[in-house]
Amino acid sequence: MxxxxxxxxxxxTAAGPAGTADTPAADAVATALPGVPSAxxxxxxxxxxxxxxxxxRYRRNxxxxxxxxxxxxxxxxxxxxxxxxxxxxFEQNLLNTLxxxxxAHFFGTDVLGRDLYSGVVYGTRLAMIVGxxxxxxxxxxxxxxxxxxxxxxxxxxAVIARIIDIFLAFPALxxxxxxxxxxxxxxxxxxxxLVALGWMTTARLMRGQVLALREAExxxxxxxxxxxxxxxxxRHILPNAVAPVLVYSLTSIGVVVVAMASLSYLGVGVPPDxxxxxxxxxxxxxxxxxxxxxxxxxxxxxxxxITTLGFAFVGDGLRDALDPKLxxxx
Amino acid sequence: xGRFVLRRVLQGILVVVVATLLIFLATFALGDPFASSxxxxxxxxxxxxxxxxxxxxxxxxxxxxxYLGNLFTGDLGIDFDQRRPVTELIAATLPNxxxxxxxxxxxxILIGVSAGVLAAVRRYSFWDALVTVITTIMIGIPTFVxxxxxxxxxxxxxxxxxxxxxxxxxxxxxxxxxxxxxxxxVIESAFVARLMRGSMLEVMxxxxxxxxxxxxLPESTVITKHAMRNSLLPVVxxxxxxxxxxxxxxxxxxxxxxxxxxxxxxxxAISTNNSPVIMxxxxxxxxxxxxxxxxxxxxxxxxxxxxxxx
Numbered sequence: 349m350x351x352x353x354x355x356x357x358x359x360x361t362a363a364g365p366a367g368t369a370d371t372p373a374a375d376a377v378a379t380a381l382p383g384v385p386s387a388x389x390x391x392x393x394x395x396x397x398x399x400x401x402x403x404x405r406y407r408r409n410x411x412x413x414x415x416x417x418x419x420x421x422x423x424x425x426x427x428x429x430x431x432x433x434x435x436x437x438f439e440q441n442l443l444n445t446l447x448x449x450x451x452a453h454f455f456g457t458d459v460l461g462r463d464l465y466s467g468v469v470y471g472t473r474l475a476m477i478v479g480x481x482x483x484x485x486x487x488x489x490x491x492x493x494x495x496x497x498x499x500x501x502x503x504x505x506a507v508i509a510r511i512i513d514i515f516l517a518f519p520a521l522x523x524x525x526x527x528x529x530x531x532x533x534x535x536x537x538x539x540x541x542l543v544a545l546g547w548m549t550t551a552r553l554m555r556g557q558v559l560a561l562r563e564a565e566x567x568x569x570x571x572x573x574x575x576x577x578x579x580x581x582x583r584h585i586l587p588n589a590v591a592p593v594l595v596y597s598l599t600s601i602g603v604v605v606v607a608m609a610s611l612s613y614l615g616v617g618v619p620p621d622x623x624x625x626x627x628x629x630x631x632x633x634x635x636x637x638x639x640x641x642x643x644x645x646x647x648x649x650x651x652x653x654i655t656t657l658g659f660a661f662v663g664d665g666l667r668d669a670l671d672p673k674l675x676x677x678x
Numbered sequence: 679x680g681r682f683v684l685r686r687v688l689q690g691i692l693v694v695v696v697a698t699l700l701i702f703l704a705t706f707a708l709g710d711p712f713a714s715s716x717x718x719x720x721x722x723x724x725x726x727x728x729x730x731x732x733x734x735x736x737x738x739x740x741x742x743x744x745y746l747g748n749l750f751t752g753d754l755g756i757d758f759d760q761r762r763p764v765t766e767l768i769a770a771t772l773p774n775x776x777x778x779x780x781x782x783x784x785x786x787i788l789i790g791v792s793a794g795v796l797a798a799v800r801r802y803s804f805w806d807a808l809v810t811v812i813t814t815i816m817i818g819i820p821t822f823v824x825x826x827x828x829x830x831x832x833x834x835x836x837x838x839x840x841x842x843x844x845x846x847x848x849x850x851x852x853x854x855x856x857x858x859x860x861x862x863x864v865i866e867s868a869f870v871a872r873l874m875r876g877s878m879l880e881v882m883x884x885x886x887x888x889x890x891x892x893x894x895l896p897e898s899t900v901i902t903k904h905a906m907r908n909s910l911l912p913v914v915x916x917x918x919x920x921x922x923x924x925x926x927x928x929x930x931x932x933x934x935x936x937x938x939x940x941x942x943x944x945x946x947a948i949s950t951n952n953s954p955v956i957m958x959x960x961x962x963x964x965x966x967x968x969x970x971x972x973x974x975x976x977x978x979x980x981x982x983x984x985x986x987x988x
Contacts (some may be wrong), residue, residue, distance in 0.1 A: 510692070515702075517693045517968050519926045522960050525948065528957070530704035606820040610930055613822055614945055629826065633934065634832045636841075645830070649823040657818035 379568040405669040412665020418658030425469055426476035434464035437623045449643055458631065464643065467623030468651050472625050475655060478535060478608050479601040482542040487597050489543065490550025491590070497551070498558030499581060505555075512548045520545050522608055526617050537615040542604055547602075550593055554569030557589035591670055602656035609652055625652050683976055690972045693745070697964045705957045715787045749961065755954040764958045767943060774851075775939035778862070778932070779924035784864030786870060786917060791910075793867070794874025798882065799901060810870055816868035824860045825934035833857055834934075841904050841935055858935040862928050866920050873916055877909035884908075911982060913972055922970030926963030 406412055425432070435453075441461035449456045455464035497508040515523075527541035561567060562585065570584050609626030611617040616622045625648040632644030729735045733744060748754070754764035797809040834840030838857050839849040882885065882905050890900045927941030936942065941960055947955035 368902050411875060444740055502860060506964075510689075513689065514693050514696050517697050517922045517964050521965055522926065522944070525944075525958055526701055526704045527957075529948075542949065550850055603819070609823060614933065615949055624821075629822065633826055633829075636826065637682060642830065645823075645826050649820075649826070652820055653818045656820070657815070661812075 366504040390448050395550055399567075406665055409665045411460065412663045412669070415658045415661025417592070419662055419672045420656055422476060422655060422658065426462045426473040428602075429469050429473045433469050433562055435463035435466045437462060437466040437470040438621065439463075441657060443464060446641055446644075448640060455647040458628075458644060459635070462623070464628070464647060467628055468625070468647050470623050471625040471628065471648065471651065472537065473656075474618065474622070475605045475608065478539055479604045479659075482539050482546060484599045484603050485543040485549040486600075487537070487593070490547040491554050491593065493547070494551035494554025494593075495558050495586065495589070499562065499577075499585070500627070508551070508555075512551060515545060515548050518545060520596065520607065524607065524611055525616050528611065533617060533619060535618055538608055538611060541611075546600065547606065549620075550597060553593045553596055554589060555564075558585055561585045561589055578580055592667075593665055595667045595670065598666060599660055602659035606652060625649075679979065682979055683725050686972055686975055692966045694965055694968050695924075696751070697968075698741060698746065698961050701960050701964070702745060703738075705953050705960075707790070734979065740749060750974075754958040757955050758952045759950055759955075764954050767955060768940060768958060769939055771940045771943045772929030773806060774937065775927060775932070775941065776925060777851060778855050778858055778928065778937060778939055779921060781859035782862035782896055782924055783917070783921055783951070785859055786867050786920065789863060790867035790870025790917075791874050791913065792907075793871040794913075795906060797871065797875045797880060798858070800876030801879065806875075806882060813868035813871050813933060816865055821861060821865055822930045822934060824865060825858075828857050829934060838919050855936070858928070858937050861931050862924060870913055874909065877912050878905060881905050896914070911978065914977060918970055919967075922967040925970065926966045927959060933964040961982060 391638070408435040439462065441457070444457055445459055447453055447457040447461075453463050453465060455468060458464055460469070493508050493511075497505045518526075523545045524538075524541040527544055528537045531537040531540055567580060567584050570580055575584075605625075608617065609624070609629070612624045612626035613630040615630070618627065628648040629645050632641070632648075635641050635644060699938075725736070733741060738742075752765055754768070756762070757764050757767060791811075793809050797806040800806055829841045830840055837853050839853055887900060887904050888903045891897075895903075927939065927944055929941040929945055931937070932939045932941035933945040940962065944956065944959040946952075947959065
C-alpha cells in the first residue's frame with residue numbers, strides 16, 4: 349500500500365513497528381505521517397490536494413481553530429508590538445503607581461508606574477521570539493541526530509543514545525539554570541539553554557520514525573530499483589518521518605514559553621528591567637499580601653496560559669488532521 | 679534480571695559522572711573567583727596564593743577528580759556566604775523536600791488515577807467530558823501561576839499557614855506541606871489522568887477483560903483487579919520520573935511558598951551567586967533523578983515480563 353495513493357492517503361500509516369511502541373509518547377510516534385506528500389520516483393503528484401484535505405479536516409476542529417486564532421494573534425502582536433503599545437513599557441511615572449485597570453491603562457500600572465498592558469505586549473514579543481527560535485533550533489539538532497542514529501545504527505546509534513541519556517538526566521529547569529549562568533544573562537543564553545535541554549525528545553521521535561520507515565516496503569522498493577542512501581533519506585524517509593515530530597515541536601512551544609517564564613521568575617536569564625512575563629509575575633509576588641494589586645500577576649499569568657493553550661490546541665488539531673484514526677484518543 | 683539491573687546501574691553511573699563533569703565545567707571552570715573585579719583589584723601574586731590554597735592551580739582534570747572523590751565521601755565544599763559546610767545545608771533541607779515530595783506523590787496518584795479511571799469507565803459521559811476539559815485547561819497552567827494564586831487567595835486561611843510565614847508561630851509539618859504539595863501535584867495529575875484514561879480504555883478492550891466479565895465477575899472486580907492493575911504500567915513510569923523531579927528540588931514551588939527545602943536553597947544560592955551550593959544542589963538533583971529513573975526501569979522490567987526477558 350505504499351506509496352500512499354491519493355484517495356487512501358490519510359488512512360495509510362507506516363504500519364506495525366511505529367504503532368507498537370509502548371512509550372508514553374506512543375501516540376505521537378504512531379501519528380505516522382500520511383499528511384506529507386511522499387514524493388515517489390515520479391515526482392509530487394498530489395501535494396496541494398493533500399494539504400487541502402488536511403486543512404479541511406483541521407478546520408472542522410473548533411478547538412484547533414481557536415488555537416490557530418490565538419497563535420496568529422500573538423504572532424501579529426509580536427511583530428507589530430513596537431508600534432502598537434500605547435506607552436513605552438520601560439517608561440516610569442512615579443505619580444501614577446499601582447493603578448488598577450482603567451481606560452487609560454488597560455491592565456493598570458506597576459510599582460514604578462509603568463503601563464502593564466505595554467509590558468505584557470512587549471513580553472509577547474519576547475515569548476514568541478524565544479519560543480519559535482528554541483523550537484526551530486531543537487528541530488534542526490534533533491532531526492539530524494535522530495535521523496543519523498536511526499539510519500546508521502550501530503556505533504552511531506549507541507553514542508547518540510548515551511548523549512541523549514546524559515542530557516535527559518538534568519531536571520529541565522535545573523539544567524537550564526546551570527547553562528544560563530555559564531553563558532551569561534540575556535535572551536540568547538536562554539535560547540541556548542532551552543535548546544540544549546529540549547532536542548532529545550525530537551531526536552528520539554525521529555529515530556523511532558526512521559527505524560520504522562527504514563523497513564517499510566516502499567523504501568525497499570526504492571532501494572531495489574537502485575536509489576542511493578542519500579536519495580532514500582531525502583526523498584523517501586525524511587518527508588514521511590517529519591510530520592509527527594513537527595506536531596510534537598509545535599505543542600512544545602507552549603512548554604518553552606513556560607520554561608522561559610520560570611527561569612526569569614527565578615531571576616535567571618533576561619535582565620531585571622525587561623518586562624518578560626515571568627519577571628512581571630515575580631515582581632508581583634512581592635506584593636501578594638497587599639490588597640487591590642492582583643492585576644500585577646493576573647494579566648501576565650493569563651497571557652502565559654492563553655499562549656500555552658493556543659499552541660497545545662494547534663498541535664492537537666494538527667495531529668488529528670494528519671491522522672483521523674487517532675481522533676478522540678488520549 | 680540480574681544482568682539487566684547491572685547494565686542499568688553502570689549506565690546510570692556513567693550518566694552521573696559525565697553530567698557532573700558538565701556542571702563542574704559550567705560552574706567553576708568558566709569564571710575565576712580571584713580575578714580583579716570592578717570594586718577590588720587583586721594583585722596577581724595574592725590571586726596565585728589563593729588559587730594554590732583551593733587547589734585551583736592544578737590542571738582541570740585533576741581538579742575534577744578531586745571533586746568527584748570529595749563528592750563520594752560526602753564533602754561538598756564550604757558555602758561562600760556563611761562558611762558552612764554545604765553538606766550540612768543539604769542535610770538540613772533534604773528531609774523537608776522528601777516529605778513534600780511524598781505528600782505531592784500521594785495527591786498526584788489519588789487525583790490523577792481516580793480521575794483517569796472515572797473518565798475511562800464512564801466513557802463519553804458527563805464525567806469523561808469534565809475530566810477532559812479540566813485536564814486540557816490544567817496543562818496550560820504553569821505551576822507558578824497556580825502557586826501564586828494559592829498564596830494570594832488561600833494561604834493564611836483555615837489550616838494553611840500564611841506566606842511569608844511568621845516565625846513566631848510553630849506550624850506542624852503536615853500543615854506546612856499541604857499547599858505546596860497540592861500545587862506540585864494538581865498540574866501533573868492532569869497528565870496522569872490522561873495517561874490513565876488512555877491505557878484503561880486500551881486494556882478494557884482486551885480479551886481477558888471480556889473473559890472476566892463473561893465468567894460473571896462483578897464489574898467492580900473486573901475494573902479493580904483486571905483492568906486497573908494492568909493499565910498502571912505507563913503511569914508508573916510517569917509518576918516515577920515526576921517523583922525524581924520533585925525530590926531533585928521543586929525550585930519554583932518551594933520558592934513561592936518559602937518552603938525550606940533543597941529547591942528553595944538553590945533559588946537563594948542563585949540570587950547570592952553561591953557557586954558551591956549551586957553546584958552541590960544541581961549534582962544532587964541529577965543523582966536523585968538518575969536514581970529514580972533507574973528504579974522505574976527496574977520496576978517496569980519487574981512488572982512486565984516481556985521487557986525482563988527480552
